[in-house]
Amino acid sequence: MKLKPLGDRVLVKRAESETKTKSGIFIPDTAQEKTTQGFVVAVGDDEAIKVKPKDKILFDKYAGTEIKVDGEDHVIMRNDDIQAVIEE
Amino acid sequence: MKLKPLGDRVLVKRAESETKTKSGIFIPDTAQEKTTQGFVVAVGDDEAIKVKPKDKILFDKYAGTEIKVDGEDHVIMRNDDIQAVIEE
Amino acid sequence: MKLKPLGDRVLVKRAESETKTKSGIFIPDTAQEKTTQGFVVAVGDDEAIKVKPKDKILFDKYAGTEIKVDGEDHVIMRNDDIQAVIEE
Amino acid sequence: MKLKPLGDRVLVKRAESETKTKSGIFIPDTAQEKTTQGFVVAVGDDEAIKVKPKDKILFDKYAGTEIKVDGEDHVIMRNDDIQAVIEE
Amino acid sequence: MKLKPLGDRVLVKRAESETKTKSGIFIPDTAQEKTTQGFVVAVGDDEAIKVKPKDKILFDKYAGTEIKVDGEDHVIMRNDDIQAVIEE
Amino acid sequence: MKLKPLGDRVLVKRAESETKTKSGIFIPDTAQEKTTQGFVVAVGDDEAIKVKPKDKILFDKYAGTEIKVDGEDHVIMRNDDIQAVIEE
Amino acid sequence: MKLKPLGDRVLVKRAESETKTKSGIFIPDTAQEKTTQGFVVAVGDDEAIKVKPKDKILFDKYAGTEIKVDGEDHVIMRNDDIQAVIEE
Numbered sequence: 001m002k003l004k005p006l007g008d009r010v011l012v013k014r015a016e017s018e019t020k021t022k023s024g025i026f027i028p029d030t031a032q033e034k035t036t037q038g039f040v041v042a043v044g045d046d047e048a049i050k051v052k053p054k055d056k057i058l059f060d061k062y063a064g065t066e067i068k069v070d071g072e073d074h075v076i077m078r079n080d081d082i083q084a085v086i087e088e
Numbered sequence: 089m090k091l092k093p094l095g096d097r098v099l100v101k102r103a104e105s106e107t108k109t110k111s112g113i114f115i116p117d118t119a120q121e122k123t124t125q126g127f128v129v130a131v132g133d134d135e136a137i138k139v140k141p142k143d144k145i146l147f148d149k150y151a152g153t154e155i156k157v158d159g160e161d162h163v164i165m166r167n168d169d170i171q172a173v174i175e176e
Numbered sequence: 177m178k179l180k181p182l183g184d185r186v187l188v189k190r191a192e193s194e195t196k197t198k199s200g201i202f203i204p205d206t207a208q209e210k211t212t213q214g215f216v217v218a219v220g221d222d223e224a225i226k227v228k229p230k231d232k233i234l235f236d237k238y239a240g241t242e243i244k245v246d247g248e249d250h251v252i253m254r255n256d257d258i259q260a261v262i263e264e
Numbered sequence: 265m266k267l268k269p270l271g272d273r274v275l276v277k278r279a280e281s282e283t284k285t286k287s288g289i290f291i292p293d294t295a296q297e298k299t300t301q302g303f304v305v306a307v308g309d310d311e312a313i314k315v316k317p318k319d320k321i322l323f324d325k326y327a328g329t330e331i332k333v334d335g336e337d338h339v340i341m342r343n344d345d346i347q348a349v350i351e352e
Numbered sequence: 353m354k355l356k357p358l359g360d361r362v363l364v365k366r367a368e369s370e371t372k373t374k375s376g377i378f379i380p381d382t383a384q385e386k387t388t389q390g391f392v393v394a395v396g397d398d399e400a401i402k403v404k405p406k407d408k409i410l411f412d413k414y415a416g417t418e419i420k421v422d423g424e425d426h427v428i429m430r431n432d433d434i435q436a437v438i439e440e
Numbered sequence: 441m442k443l444k445p446l447g448d449r450v451l452v453k454r455a456e457s458e459t460k461t462k463s464g465i466f467i468p469d470t471a472q473e474k475t476t477q478g479f480v481v482a483v484g485d486d487e488a489i490k491v492k493p494k495d496k497i498l499f500d501k502y503a504g505t506e507i508k509v510d511g512e513d514h515v516i517m518r519n520d521d522i523q524a525v526i527e528e
Numbered sequence: 529m530k531l532k533p534l535g536d537r538v539l540v541k542r543a544e545s546e547t548k549t550k551s552g553i554f555i556p557d558t559a560q561e562k563t564t565q566g567f568v569v570a571v572g573d574d575e576a577i578k579v580k581p582k583d584k585i586l587f588d589k590y591a592g593t594e595i596k597v598d599g600e601d602h603v604i605m606r607n608d609d610i611q612a613v614i615e616e
Binding site: 447449507 | 612613614616
Binding site: 354355356357358359361363397417419428 | 488490491498500520522523524525526527528
């Protein structure tokens with residue numbers, strides 16, 4: 001089963017919590033409710049989208065809609081809610 | 089009897105509840121009031137519309153207006169309220 | 177006496193309540209305050225208007241302004257408040 | 265003395281209450297606070313204005329600013345607040 | 353000393369209260385807090401400005417900022433807050 | 441040390457209070473919290489900016505952000521918050 | 529590990545508190561919650577961005593999202609939240 005995002009929507013698989021600490025990026029307590037990390041799964045066809053599947057990204061926590069795909073946590077968000085690509 | 093949506097409006101037939109669990113996509117409790125699934129029945133003539141009749145879609149629950157057509161639950165929503173096409 | 181809508185305004189004669197049930201379209205209780213049906217009487221000169229006099233339409237209930245013309249209930253609304261044309 | 269409206273402003277002389285009932289157009293109680301009728305006195309130079317002096321119009325009651333000119337009730341409103349021309 | 357308004361700003365000298373009654377234009381009690389009159393002193397260079405110094409105008413009372421120039425009451429407002437030119 | 445404003449930002453040095461009374465421009469009590477005067481120190485590269493360093497200006501009091509540069513009160517504001525140039 | 533901001537996002541490393549006093553720029557108490565200083569680390573590809581890595585900047589305190597990179601305080605903000613470049 002597959003989800004194909006429309007327009008400026010991006011499907012993101014939430015990164016697991018332990019990954020966050022290992023990566024060296026740590027979101028302090030006060031901001032913990034605002035950002036989080038994940039991996040791009042699929043993107044819409046909007047030209048403004050600069051991320052591609054497998055990119056690790058930082059996005060606004062309140063962005064988008066939570067959805068479970070094959071049992072795992074995903075978020076469908078708008079491209080503008082993605083703040084940065086995480087390169088390691 | 090037939091409904092022809094105008095402009096960026098899309099007519100969607102709500103998917104039945106049991107379909108949701110079988111499909112492998114499951115919307116967790118906290119988000120259950122925000123998204124849902126259905127099948128496109130008819131679309132307006134706006135060029136931005138990328139879905140077509142019979143597409144299975146994921147859309148924002150609060151989008152659009154509920155309407156019964158020939159006894160079945162439908163929703164008329166704006167194209168921008170459609171988040172993704174569900175391919176199985 | 178005649179009303180000529182301006183710009184994107186559309187003059188609509190409200191369909192009678194019994195018509196609603198016969199037509200097969202039925203608006204369930206929870207949504208009953210949001211949509212309703214009527215017949216287009218006259219339209220403004222805005223190019224975005226795709227409906228024409230005599231079209232049966234579905235529109236947002238809270239749209240526009242109520243007005244009695246020759247004793248019958250009419251509504252003057254903006255074109256964007258029209259959701260779909262009803263073909264039977 | 266004369267008032268020359270600017271831009272998209274339109275100067276309207278409020279129609280008297282008795283005129284309303286004679287004309288066949290009657291605004292029901294629930295909507296009485298939303299619309300009213302009047303005669304165009306002068307218009308600004310905005311190209312979007314399609315009404316001209318002496319046109320009888322239907323406009324949104326809360327539109328514009330009340331002003332007395334030579335002792336009679338007038339309203340200065342924006343062109344977009346005019347809903348329709350009344351032809352009799 | 354001179355004030356040169358910028359962009360779409362217009363400097364207006366408030367008309368004295370007695371002028372209002374003599375002019376035949378009288379703003380009724382209910383609207384008295386919404387409009388008032390004055391004379392244009394200087395205008396910005398925005399092309400949308402159609403008034404010129406010495407024009408007597410009607411403007412929205414809450415528009416702009418009060419300022420005393422050489423001891424007299426002035427208001428700096430945006431061009432869009434001017435409703436009409438008063439010709440006598 | 442120097443501050444170079446970006447885009448439509450303008451750096452303004454607040455005029456001292458005594459300057460205000462001497463200049464003949466006096467902001468009455470009721471408006472005292474809305475406007476004030478100052479001298480332009482530096483401007484961003486936005487073409488809409490029509491003021492230049494050393495211009496004495498009138499600006500909206502609540503505009504921008506207070507900052508001390510070399511011990512003196514400055515304000516960084518957007519160009520649109522400047523109401524007029526004061527010529528003496 | 530590296531963060532690559534997207535679009536009009538800019539990654540900024542917060543300047544330490546002692547730097548602020550030495551620099552001669554001092555943000556007074558009343559404004560202390562509105563502005564702050566930092567160094568640009570990386571910028572998105574939006575053409576409107578005029579700052580570059582290593583620029584010392586003044587930005588709106590409430591702008592953006594706090595994030596720790598390699599143990600140090602950073603902020604990801606939109607380009608428009610940057611007020612000025614600090615040159616020393």
